[in-house]
Each structure stands twice: as structure tokens, then as C-alpha cells.
Amino acid sequence: MNTRLSLLTKNVRSVLAASAAFSVMATAPVYAQEAETEAKAEDYEQIAIVGSRAAPRSVADSAVPIDIISDEEFKQQGATDMVSMMQTVVPSFNVNDQPINDASTLVRPANLRGMASDHTLVLVNGKRRHRSAVITFLGGGLSDGAQGPDISVIPAAALKQVEVLRDGAAAQYGSDAIAGVINFVLNDASEGGSFEARYGSYYEGDGDMIQLAGNVGMPLSENGFINLSAEYRTADDTSRSVQRDDAAELIAGGNSFVADPAQVWGSPEIKYDVKLFANLGLTLSDTSEAYMFGNYAEREVEGGFYFRNPHNRGGVYDGGIEAADIDGDGVIGEDEGYQLLLVGDLTGDMSGNCPTDIRVGDNVLDNQTYIDQVQNNPDCFAFNEILPGGFTPRFGGVVTDMSLVFGTKGELENDITYDVSLNLGENEVDFLISNTINPSLGPDTPFEFSPGRYIQSEQTLDIDFTKPFEMGLYEPLFVASGFQYRHESYESIAGDTASYEIGPLATQGFGIGSNGFPGLAANSQGEVSRHNIAFYVDAEAYVTENFMLAAALRYEDYSDFGDTTKGKIAFRWQALEDIAFRGAYSTGFKAPTLGQSNVRNVTTAFGTNGELIDRATLPPTDPVSVLKGGEALTPEESESITFGIVANFDSGLFITADYYNIEVTDRISTASGIELTDEDIAILLEQGIDDASSFSEISFFTNDFDTTTEGVDVVANYSMEMLGGDTKFSLAYNWTSTTVDEASPNISEERIRMLEDNLPAVRYSATANHTNGDWRVLARLNYYGSIFEDHLDSALPIDKVGSEFTVDLEVAYNVSEEFTVTVGAKNAFDEYPDENTQYAGIAGSLYPTTSPIGINGGFYYLRGMYTF
Template structure:
């Protein structure tokens, strides 16, 4: 192989603008769609919180928030709209304090699908429903999830357009006995808009206080009649967002510049929210009255987005497998130099001492002169990247689902609901501005290192009926049903260059696209499992003031066997104003087929250096040697006890205590060092790039936790200055204790991340005032102190940021019945987290990346809406 004269060009990637037709997409809420349309249960902007009607958490008749036996939040469409957030996860986090999500500046696949946490548990401990039907998982497994969600594979709710929603129901209680796997922390049900007329068009523009992160969003919703007896409600949304940077120059990069290397970027590494090149969502909801107390429903969605974010900086002296050539006998650090005609063949390449700036080395100048025979034969990647390089990581996330069914009543007065659903998620990984070192000067700079997909198929058959018994005060509502679910996880091969074993492999150059080596054919595959479930649910009033409920669920999985779970709940109306409620339940979360089988190589910061970590299935021989074993379900026992106050003056107050014990919790291990013997064993298995692996990680059931907390929710409204004022207070205290763990697999930093990475205290107070055509909203957000193991290093980079308060404000004016304009800001005073004490010394992040308030500071926006 001869070395051509190379001029390195940094690639430019342009977002694909898909031309997509939002047609025949999606449908209505199963057993209640037409009942809600005909009745008085729709959520109007002035409806009191305790009067809103929910279907989640009960299989009896829909009930108000105040009548529920377990904590329940209902977020109306207006509450989602009246804020600056454009991403569904941020919207929910703003109005539900026990729901947490943070930015993911550099966190592997978590940058593409951010993990969210309800009640301090992992992102896949919350079950997500749409119109009461299970939502499929994302294909993204959070290989790096900031400790709490490491290894989680949960649904991606950001694919649901806000314009398609009528309300969101958040059940903050264990509900696995009612709904199945994942409902350990609770359930979120997205209720779709079922209007058959009218619609909205909305446009938003926003930017940060620093003038970056510009965001444009356009959305629309329209309701149409579907014959004279049905509806078709369609929604679309399109968004773009520029990247932000909250970075400082790294000390190692600054030292290079000081030594005379003028090719180093400033900053060398970007920390901030990633660029959203495009984000398209379409969703439709359809319902049709079939007559005779029967109806048909259908809902579906399609979404696609492309995201590009940052990766870690590759120092032009130190990066293993690219620049670092070891040490000579004088203990001088050397540059990694390729002998293109082969070691011991033809011209030999000189040793190149690195010094303070290798570009000044006479030996380097010899090999960099391509006009000489020596220069043409000897190659170093500094010729392409004299200042080092920083890969750019991104991906295209595609999501689609389809649910159809029918419900009604049989002649025997049994209500039935039968449905089928298909959900699909795919992520295609993209990598730019990097190399496959083993290919030397012939390397491409852009790679498609592979893809992963998740396919789920569901079948549900549900029955319910109310029975009258003389010994009971009210009907005994009984529900039962069966569910079959089949899920398939697929890992697809990357492009050949992303995993190619090039001719320079034997000279110490790394294999595969640096930063995210491509998925090799032997690592690709498709894995499936099925499970059957049967449940029974009973609920009744023993007296006028005392309601009780019980549920049991049996599930059988094809890969690990059976599990059974139960739940008891009760509500006692103590006085006209006060009620006591509580529940006890067992739950489980089944390991996904992806977690059991995925293979991946991740570049992570460990201690004080970058490492290539091999994520292997827990049953892989090397993982098994390091303690891996087949995954088992996580199991939980949850208790809740609360007070509900509903007063004649309009005050509504709930205070709920919860305690959730989870055993055999599943997570990614901390990095387990590999010996040379381990690497040799992997190479013998055909994993040739194992020579560059520093450590191995795998998913394991290796620790137990107890999470407890208190939720407080209060609402109050009154007349003020001839207008209408409403107040909302929501407070959450959550405390997690790791009861036991395996210190061989999980280090103390990860334990502390599990316990303290989320703030123990979080609260929001909102005042919403409307006078005639004018509306003013002010919201105060409080985030308690927390802990961060900086960049998951496990190397003593401990950060303890203090508590923070931010203020959101929005002013809107109705220029007519159809047109409304608003101006507002999130974090209007541009408050920032405490600065990172390791900012320049390590990787250049100005603020702690896991900050619950985000890292961008103030965000200001304009919004205009047209109703028709």
C-alpha cells in the first residue's frame, strides 16, 4: 500500500428532508372514546384538576383524580402548550416534578433517545400507554445512562406530537398487576385528541440567552368527521434545532496550542445539546360508531428525526490505536507510525519522539514530506489531523406504530375490547469526522456503523362487567382478559469500512471506526421472545365512603418462565373534605431481548483516560468469566399511602407517601478490566479488534434498592381583578438507598449516582392569570442539590452542585377568537448550574452534564397559534 498525497476534508452532513404523507394514521381511546365525546368529561382549560376524568389505574368506569385510590396527575393539552419546551419529555418534566429528564451532551446512544425517570427509578421502570394500549420500546439501549438508567431500554415518548393530545394521565403507583411488565414506578397514558371538527396551526421560534440553540417548530391538528358516526383527528409536527455549546478549552488541548500547534480547535470538544437536523412526527386517531353499542377504533403514528452530537476529543499524541506509539528505551513517548510497505520490507520508518508538539519534531517532518520515498512510505494520522480530532456521533431514529380494535357490549352485558397492535423503532447510527485507523491513509471519514431495531406485536382481549350483590353497597366491577406480546430485537451490520480489519492492524493501529466501531456480521442478529398474560381485576364500594380494589396477573415468558403479581388498593372518604387512600402491590420488569443479546463497543471516560469498552451479552464466555449470568426479571414491592383534600372553596390537595423496594435490579456493570489473556481469548473467538479493548461491561441483576418519597400536589383558583387566577403547587421528595450490590461489578461512584444523581427535592409553583384576552403565566422551578460522578469516570471526579431555582414566564394575547400570540421564556433570569470544578482539567464541560435544570441557561421564545 502506497501513501497518496492527502488533503483532509472535514465532512459536511446535510439533514435529509423527508417527504412524508401523513395519511390514514391513528385512532381513539378504546373503551371510552365515544363516551368521552358524548359526555362532559372532556378537559376544558377551566376544568378543575380534581374534576378531570382518567381511565388509567382502573378497569372500572373512568373517574376523577380525586376519586382515585392511587396518586394520579392529569395534564391537559393547554398545560403542555403553555410553556417553552418543544420536546415531549421536557414538557412532562415541567409539570410533573417526580418525572426527571436531563440533557445528554455526550452519552453515546442516550444522546439520540434521552432516558427519563419517574419517582427516581430507571427509564424502563415506567410503562407507557397510548389510548390505554401499551407503547413499544425504543430500539435504543442506554449503554451510558448517567448511572440511574444505565442499560435501560424504555419507550421513546418524544415521538408523540403534543398537538395530537387531549391529555396525559400520570399514574404514580406500581401497576404491574394491572398492566404488566415495566409498571414498577408507574404508568403514563397519552390520551389522543378525538375532536371531529376544528383544528389548530402553531408556529414557534426560540433561542438561548447565548444566541445559540435556535429552534423552529411548526405543528398542526385537524378534526374531521368520518361519515356521520365517527371522527378522524390528524396531527403533524416538524422541528429543527441548532446545537449549543457550554464548553471551555481542555487543558491538554490548551497545552498543545501553547506549544505551537495551531491546528487545535477551540474548544477542542463541544458540550451542549445536540443538533436536531430534522424531527418529523405524524399521528392520526380514528373512531367509528358501528351501532348497537359497538365501535371501531384505530390509531397510528410515524416519526423520524436525525440528531448529531459530540464525542470525546482525540489528542494527537495520546490516543491509543491512532496516535500513541508507546515509549522507546529512553522512556520517550513515540508517535504511532505506519510502515506502508510492511515492517521489514523496503524502507524502514524512523522513531518519532512526540515531545511537546510532535509537529516540530524533525523525524515527523521527514515522514510528513510526501515528496520523498521515506515520506511516501511512512504515515501518521497527524498528517490528516495535525490538531487531533473530535468525532461527531449521531443517528436517524425512525418510529411507527399501528393499533386497531373494536369494543362494545355482548348480549349478556359483558363489555369487551379486542385489539391488535404493532410497534416499530429503528435507530441507524452515524459517525463523522473520524477514521478506521487500521485502513491508514485509505480510511473514509464518515461511517454508518450499524443499526438496531425493536419490533413488538400485541394482542389484547378484555372483558368487564358490573355485578349486583345485596351485601355490597355498589356494583362489583369485574374485569379480566388475556394479552399476547411478541418482541424482536435486531442488530444490523455496519458498513464494511466501519468494522474492516485493515492492513495496519498488525502494526498496532485500531480496528473499526474510532469512537463507535461498526457492528460486525458475527455480532449482528435477530432475537425474539413471546409471552402470554392473564389478569383479573375487581373493584367495588363496600360502603358509600369505602372503595376497595384488587388485581392479579400471571405472565409466562418464553425465555425465563413465569411470574405472578398482585395489587390491593383502597380509598376511604373520612369526611366531606378529606379522604385516605393507599395501595400495596408487587411488580416486575422483564429483561428485554436486546439487553440479553446486544453487542457493542463504546468509548468511555474511565479514571483519567478514554477506554474502548466491550459490551458483551452476559452469557458470553468472557462476560461469564467476569461474573455474567443469564438475566432475570427485576421484582418490586410497592406501598403508597396518601391524603386527598377537596374543599368547597376550590382548594384541592393531595399528599402521598411511596416506598418501592426493587430486587435484582438490572444495570450495566462498571468497567471490568481485561487482562491480556482475556483479550487473547476474545481474539480466538474471532473478535480481532479485542486487542484494543481495555475493559468489558455487561448487563446484570446485581443490586437491590429502596426508593421512598413524598408527592404533594395542590390546586386553587379564585377571581382576581375581574379576571381568573389559578395556582398549582407540585412538590416531590425522593430518596434512594442501594441496599446491596456486588462490588466486583458496581463501583462506589455508581452506587452514589444511583442514590444521589437526581435531586432529592424538586418543586414547581405556577400562577396562571387570565383577564379578558390577556393571559400571564409565571412558574418557579426548584431543583435540590445532587451528586455527579463526572463523565461516569469512576475516578474521583466527584461534583456536588447546589440547589437552583429558575423562573419561567409567558404572556399571551388573543387578538381574535382564532389568533393568539405569546412571548415567553424558560429560566428567564438565565440561571446556570454550579460550574464544573474539573471543566478544563478533564474534558471541557463548563457545567455538570447531568444537571437536572439543563446546561443551556435561559431560553426565550415566540409562539403564534391559529384556531379554526
């Protein structure tokens, strides 16, 4: 595991190592303590700290919709990564597989309430979580260009509960909280623990997964706690592919070197995934305490890529077209003629007289001219000699994430509470690509490359105060105010030389850089940074016994684009004994990220003509971007309305229903690919971008469009005795609709449809969890509405990917008080999305790649849990 040892890395590792060493010394006395036999009375599952800075309120008493997800709910499902777990339990949280999607393979973008993945603010123990270094250049339409936090680095074993605030909250918490806030609350137990081992596999017999996880809580003197968590996971890749039409034609033509399938669509291989979390607290006095928590995580992921055809892949095999009237109509159309082979001269002075007119035919390997003048000629070279069946790169990388938060909080005189903390976070992605070449290096090319690294670093200082004021109201007026300073940087580090080197064959039409993901050149690397300050004030009080009002105001000033002020007002009215109404209006914003404003990258994508293209993403202020309409990014602005009803009946039935409407202007996304002219390429070359001749298109980040998203969330819970045991019923329903109100010419019609219709309009899950003695049985019915997919993002519309039902089943048995065995199945009846009958032959994808139920089918698992 090759990891950059920054100062933050060393600090985090030191903290975790010291905590682990302490745990070894403290384990014996902890285990010797007698276990408590009575259940604790605290009911934290229904109390949230997010959404209000007054005294924590229950879900039913909150003025805004909040979901509370207990640690047990995460344990009682088949998903193993945090993103998929969240999708299972939060209906408006959507994520799909990313089988071939560049950096999205490493960090899957997830969507809350129909917004992009970086429209949701993520907190841990109430503190802002840093962003991922990964920018999802291909994010399935909705999240194209998003750069959000990577929540998959958080192990479920470390959690006490998760709070999901489904309401705009930028006025309370700052940038990104347009869709809402997710707060991961860490386990703070000072004793006991658990160890879990899990194995799972897909019904198809692939994707084998092994996961080990543990948690231990220990006292820190008599006045504190140390809680440590760890998780290790590996998973094999999957394949849900059919043979591509062009690969099948090559095989039919006699090329026996082509793989079957030539291109693999499926989940990537997780070679290793290590997660460590530590949470510490210490009471300093009757009125103060200190806290510290942090994490270190590292994983390596490798997935598939697009097949490179050995006859016509540009910059590798493609020698152009010999114009000819193939169809016999007397007119030679554009690109009508015979495909020629690209042949390089290795002499250095072009004295090899290498052929440039070899027609590839059905199989160029059988062409006698190729055999005589290329294969058996040391002066001439074609990549068919070393890669006769073409090639399919394997793309992935190593993601490293670390954080350290420490602070103190307590109470001063006059009922003033304070919380002062320092938050350090860093995320690094080191891209890797193998089974590919730098074509310009000819036969001397390596086949594995490290094309570059990106590092996102953030440091945050928070100072918060609260105080109740007696104003003659039913409750004291709680006033909170505070200050935040945040510094962030985004660093690009060049890849290895071979990944961007301009080889001797570059002037002969061969591509430059590691094919599929060219390395970041040394002259393009660098670091950019910015800082911002924020001041906020919010207030909350029950004006009467049944009516609560809350308001918030926040001012932020960024060093790179200016300031903004946002506000929020909310109410809750207990209209009847069992029924209350609630609502909120807020304005919000999302600042453009440093990565979006400054990143340079090259991705391989399908063009509208069905051929692979290399698309360069340039900063929006780059001269070529400006030539094509690029300009400096500005913040996204939002207005959000929420209105709902809460019903809490004496029978135990609890129901919430909330309508939301979110208008976002100047949304940031990557422009649809813009074709480069010869003049554009010349300008790039003049700028020193020497590999510009390899680019077919450019893209850049832009404030591209305005949207209105509305929806309804319904949550219901009910418990009853039945069949000699207890059964808990729950329903979570979501309807979401997005309309693109206005869009620039940079966004295609297909992208607009993806934004509006690529997420299911209706999604719900109904769960029954029955406990009877030592047995527990869980059944969950999931529904996903139909979607639209622009297949391969290349104007290949699948107008309706049909709606689907899936069922999750789980049976658990307590072998003893400490040990539980669980068997289960996710998507138990092995449902698949509608087959991709229209375009499967183009790239070999058997199913629509953005299907909300995934493309892998049923998954079964066996889990053993030991608690102490």
C-alpha cells in the first residue's frame, strides 16, 4: 500500500496506534467486569442532534424531517458498504452500480432527494466531513462532475446511529447542505464490544466477498471512554456481459486472440479495503469535557474499461480510411472506404519505407502484406504484433482517507455552553491503469501505469456558543451563534513519466500517454487553495405550548469568489394531541470546489458515433475552454420549501409525510463533450499541452442549468405482538420529480433527460422484522420505479428501464447470549433489470448500466456475530 505520509497521516496513525496499544493493556480488566443484565433505559434511536442547536429533540418533535437509523438497522441487511446500506434504509437516497465509469468506480456517487452527490453535507459527530479527491467526471448524468465526501470509508461497526436531515440546511451548516445533512454518530460505549465475520456471493457464482469487523469500548480512566472500530473487506469482481458485435466479427474473421467477452461489465474488484475509527471522550470537570475522534482508511479497487479494437482504435491501430465507393452509388461518402492499419517506422529517420496502405479486412493478421512488411520487418511496427486481439485496460486506484478532530465543550456561567474544535481531513486517490499502453512509445511501452494522484485537504476551526434566554415564552429562547474558519487545498501530482511521455511514434499518428487514462504531465501538476470564514446565528423556541418557531442566518466569505448570506425559518404546530404540522423555508448554496475549478483530466468515453473518444477536461478559465464558452464558476443557489405532517398515535402507529420543493440555479456540471477543431488543438499545443493532438473533445465545469425538484417522503412505523413474538413494521416511501427549467447550449438533450428521469420517480420499501425467542426473521419488499437511460452517455436512449420489485430475506438465531448466526439474501428472487436489447452489441452491456437495482442479481450471505 503506497501511501503519501503527510503530517496529517502521521498524526492520525499515531493516534490510532496509541489507542490500539491502550486497548491491549486495558482489555483484561474490561473483560473481567461483570456484564450488566438490565437493559439501559436510554432511547437514543429517536433523538437527533442534527437540525437544531437547542436541546436535542426527538424525531416527532423536530420542525424538519429527520430519519434516525440505528446501528441494528445497518446490521440487519445484506449490503456491506456504507453507500449501499444507506440506500436500503433511506428511500430518497439513491445509488447505482458504476461498472465502467472512470473515477466513479472508486467512489460511487449517491443522491439524496434527487440532488447530486455533493449537494448533501456529511457530518461525523456533528463535525463537517472533508470531500473526496475523486471527481466523478462520468456520474450517470445527475452527478456528472460532482465532488462529494466518500462515506464508504465509514465502517458500520463504528456507528451508534445515523441521522438524516431531509431539509435544506446551508443557513445552519454551510455550503453543500442543499439536499440535506447526514450525520454519522460514532459509538461512545466505554465497555463491551463485538466481532463480526461475513461471507457473501452472488447467485451467478462470482463477486465473492469476505468481511471482518470489530468494535471494542473501554474506559479512559474513570471519567472517559475509548471506542475503537476496524473493518477489513475484499470482494471479487463480477461480469454481466455479452460479446460485443465488433469483437464477435473479429473472432468470426479468424482472430483467435480476442477475449470472450472482450469487455466486462460488472462490479469492480476490491483488492483490499481497510477502515479504522477511534472515538475518545474524557470528562474534565462537572462542566467540561474533551473529545477526539479520527479515522484512517485505505482501499484498492480495480474495474473494467472499454475494449480497444485491433483494427480501428484511434491512435493505436487506426491508419485512416482509404476513400472508396463501397456501396456502389457513385458517391464516396464521408468515412466511406477501406479501413487501413496504422504502421510505425522504427528507424528514427523514416527510412523503413513502412506500408501505409494495408487494408485490415476481416482479419489483418491474415493479410500477407502485414505479415511480410510489418510482422517480419524489424524496421516497421504495428501494435497487432504484441496485442493481436486488441486490449481492454483495467482501471482503478488506491483511495486513502484520514481525519482527526479534537476539541472541548462544556458550560460556562449564565448557562452559556461552548464547543471549540479543530478538524483535519485529507483524501487522496492514486490512479492505476494496467493492461494498456502508451502508443507513442511503440514496442518499448510498459503495460502498467500510475497516471497521477489527487489530494483534497481541509482544516476547519469551529467555535460555537448557545444560551437560553427567558423571554416570557412557553420555553426559553435558545440562541446559538458561532464562527467557522476553513482552509482547503487541492493538489494534482504528476503520474509516472511513461504515463504522459511523448514517444518517438507520436509524430506518426500514435496516441500519447497511457491509453484510456493519460497521465497528468509534470507541467500540469500543482496545488491550489482557498479559505473562507463564516458567522452564524440561529434561534429556536416554543412560543406557546403547541407552536415552535426557529430561524437561522449564516454569512460566509470565500477568498476566491466572494461572500453570501443565507437564511432559514421553520415551525412546528401541535394541532391535535396526536397530529402536528411542520414546515420550513430556506435559502442555500454550494460553493464550486477547487477541483471543479482547476482540475485537468482525460477520460475515455463513447462518442455519439459509437466510437471511443478521448475527452479532455480543462479548467473553465483555460483559454480553450473560454473559446468554447467557459468562464469562472460561481456558487449554486437554492430555495427550498418543506411542509409536512407528523402523526403519533397511542396505538403505537407513527407516520410522517413531508413535501419538499427545491429550486437550484446555476448548477455546476461538466459540459457535454465539445469537438476540437484543428485550430483548437494548435492553441493547446502552443500552451505546452503536448498531448493535445490525442484529444477528440474537451469539456469543462460550468454553471450549466437550473432545476426544480419536488417530492414526497412518507415514513411509518408500527409494532405489535404476533405469532408468539414481537413484530416491527416499517414503510419508507419517496416520490421525486426533477424538471430542468433552463439549460445552456453546453448540455445535450440526452443529459437533460438523464437529469429529469434517470432516478426512479417512486421508490419505497416495506419491512417486517419478527423476533421470537432466539429467532429473528426479517423480510423487506423494495420497489423501484422505471427510469430513462442514455446508454453509455452517447445519445443511445433507452426510453424505459422497467420498474422492479426485489425482496430481501434474513433469518438469525442466537446460538448463545453472545453469539448469533445469520443467513440472508439481498434480492432473494434474483431479479434483474430489463435486458439491454437495443444496444447490447455496441459495448457488450447485457443490462442498462444505471439500473437502480444494479446488474448483478441476487446476493446471499452468512454472518456470525459475537458480542461481549
